[in-house]
Amino acid sequence: MEVFFLPARAGARLCVHHRPEERSATGLAVVFVPAFAEEMNKSRHVVAQTARRLCDMGIGVLLIDLYGCGDSSGDFAEATWETWQEDVALATGWLQESGYRRLMLWGMRLGGLLAAECAVAAPALYERCVLWQPVISGESFLTQFLRLRVANAMLSGAAAGTSVGQLRNCLLAGEAVEIAGYRLSAALATGFISRTLLPARPGCPIEWFEVVAERGRAASPATARLVDDWRAAGSTLSLNTVEGEAFWGTANSAELVQCPTLVEATAMAASAWT
Template sequence: MNAPLLTLPRVEPFFFNVETGTRFSLYHAPAPQLRARGAILYVHPFADELNKSRRMATLQARRFAAAGYAVLQIDMFGCGDSCGDFSQVRWEAWKDDLEVARAWLAERTPGLPMHLWGIRLGGLLALDFACGAPVDGVILWQPFLNGRTCINQFLRQGLAARMQDGDPARFGTTSELRADLLARGMLEVGGYELAAPLVQAIDACDAAALPLPPCRVHWFASASPAPSRLSASAERIARRWSAHGVTLHFYPIEGRPFWGANDIAECPALLAATSAVFTAEA
C-alpha cells in the first residue's frame, strides 16, 4: 500500500487595495496537517537586492509554511509588482504598508506569535517598524544596522556601473553624488530614481538607537568564509538592546552572498540554519 501523500502548504497571490494603490502579496498558509505555530511577515530588501533575493525568500517562506507558520510576503509601494514609482517611495509609506500587511496577517492568525523577517535594508526597516508594532520577534538576514551604510554602498555600486560605461565625465565620489542629490532632490542610480527625503530617512535610521520592545531577535549573517568578525558588533548591539528587554541571538553562516550575486543564487546553509532555529522554537 502506498503511503498517504502530505498536503503541501497553499500559496495564495493577491493584491492589497490601499489608498495609494495596490500592493502585490503572497500568502503562504501553514501546512494543513500541522497545528499553526506562528505568523511571519516578510520585509524585502532595497532596490535590485529585492530581485536577487526573491528565490531565497520564496524557498525559506515555503520552509516556514511547511513547519506550521503562516507567511506573508508583500511588495511595498514602488517596488516589485506593486504600484507606484520608486521616485515616490518614502520610508514612512513603507511602514504604513507593513502595518496593513501585519494587521491582515494577525487577523488570520489570532493569538499566535508574530515575527518580522527582514533581509538587508529590510532588516533595518523591520527593526524600525517593530518599535511601534505589536510583534514578538524579528528575523534578520544579513541586515544593514545603519541606513547610511546602505545608501553609501548603493551609491558606490552606481559609480562602479558608470565606470564600466567608460564615460569619465560621469565618474565621481559618493560625497559628490550626495551633494548632487541634495541640490536636485532626485538622483538616478542604477536605473532607480532616488528621492532626497527617502535617503534622509534611511540615513537617520540606526539599529543601535532604536527603542525596540521586549522581543527576540535572530540575526543570521552569511558570507564566505563565515563572518565571525561580526560577532563583536552583535555583542555590542546586544548590550544596548538588552536594556529594553531584547534578547539577541547571532548565527554566523558560511554561504554565498545571494543578494549581490550577478546571477540568482542560493545559500542552502542559511535556509538550513533558519529552519532549524524555528523548528526548534516551535
Template sequence: MTSGGPIMQSGMLVDGPAGRRFRLVSRPASPSDAGTVVFVHAFAEEMNKSRRMVARTARALAAHGWTVVQTDLHGCGDSAGEFRDATWDAWCSEVRDELVHADRGRPLWLWGHRAGALLAAAAAVEPRPELHLMLWQPALAGAQHLQQFLRLHAGARIVGAQKHTGGPSPLQRLRAGECVEVGGYELAPSLTHGLENARLDLPAGWAGRVVWLELSALDPPALPVPAAQCIARWRQSGVEVDAQVFAGPAFWQTQEIEECDELLHRTVQAIAGSAPAMPRHGGTAQQVPA
C-alpha cells in the first residue's frame, strides 16, 4: 500500500447560524475528485484528547485524494462562543451546513467520533446514495453518554476538588433549567437536553454505506452487546454495515495523549480503498459478520 501524495491544509473562520466557526480543510496538493469527508468531533474533553488521532487521519485521507473538513462546533475549540452558549440544535445545523457545501453527486462521508456520531446521524436526515457514515466508537444513546460525562462531577467530589453540598445532582439541576460546571465545562440545558434525547439511528431509506470501527480492551476483541444489536437492526433494514472491532487504546479518554495506528489504517482503507502501511502493535482484530 502506498503512503499517498502531498497535501495542502488551510484554516479559516466561516459564518454560521450561531456565529463564526473555525474550519480546517485538508486536501490533496494535486487535483482530485475522490470526494469529501466531513468530521464531527467528540464531546467536551474527548474532543481535545482525540485531536492528534483525528489530525493524522485527516492528513492520511487527504494524501489519498480526499478533501477532509474539520470544524470546531460553536463554543468549542477556536470557534466563536463559550461552551455554555452551545445548543444541540445549533450543532446539528452546523453539521448540515457542511453537507450542503459539499459537492453533490460526489462521494461524501460523515465521520463521527463518540457523541459526534449522534450528531452525524441526526444531520443526515436526507438519504443520499453518495452519503456514507464512518463511525469511530459511536455513542449509542445521548442520555447514557451525558451520564458518563457527569460522573466526572461525582469523581471531583470524591477527591475533594469540589465541595459536596448534598443538594441536587448535576443532572437534576440541568433538568431544572440551571447551568452546571462539570470537569471544567459549563453545561447549559439547551445543549444537554438535546444530547440526552439523541439516539444513534439512521433515516428511513438510508442508501449509503456505514463503516463502524470499534476499539476493544477484551481478548479477543468483541463488540459490546448494545452495539452488536444496533448493527444487527440496521442490517435487517437493508443497510450495508461494515463493522470491525480490534484491540487499541481508548485514546479519547486516556490521561496521556495516545494514538492507534490500526484505527487510522482501517479508516483510510475503508474510505479511500487503500491505506498507508502502518506498524502493527499486536493484538487481534475481528470482522463482525453480517
C-alpha cells in the first residue's frame, strides 16, 4: 500500500494505492469514488477491507479523497460537482500512467451517482462500474442532508425559523449553509439537485450492491424500478442484495459498523472480473 498526494489543477489529492504483487497482477485497476461528508468517514474501514481483498486477487485499487474532502487540498465550501468529475479523471489517468491496462469505477452512495455519470460519459474507458448503495436522486439526497440541520436545531432548542424549505431557499439564493460541521455551498447544492441516476446505456456493465436488513429481502421498490428502467434502456446490470447494517449512516459518530457480507459479495463478483 502506498499513500501519496497526487498533483491536481488546484492543490493535490490524497490517494491510497493498493498495488497487487506482480505474480498475481491482472492489469485491472479500480478507482474508488467515496461517499459524501460524514458517510465517507463512516465507511472508510469497510472500503479499506474491500480494497485489500481486491488487491489480494490481483486487482489494483486507488482510493482518492476528492477536492475539499478528507486530507485533500481545498475547502469543502469551494467544492463543485465538476471539480469532483475532474478528480475521477485525474485518478483514472494516474492508473493508466502506472501501467494498468483495464480500468473500472467503484462508487459509494453519492460517489456512486458520480461514478455512474463518469462511466456513462466515457463508455470506452471503463470495463465496469460498481455501485454500493448508490444515491438515486441528488435532490432527495440534498433534502435528507438538510434535515440534519433541522434535527440538530430541534435538539438544541433553536428550531424556530429553520426548515428544509428555508435552507433550500438560502442555497438557491446563493448562500452557503452550515450542516453537521460541513459548509455546503450553493454551487455544490445546485450540482446535487440537477443529478439523477437516470437510465442510460453505458459501454460497461453495472454491478449494483444493495444492503438490506434481512437475508432474502428484496431491494427497495425505488431501486427495483430504476434497475428495470436501466435494463429496458439496454444496460447490462446486475443487482445484488446482501444482509447487513447501513454502516455509512450510524447515528453514533464514534461507532463503526462492519459489513462483512458486502465485502465478501464484492470479492466474489470480482472473481469474474479478472
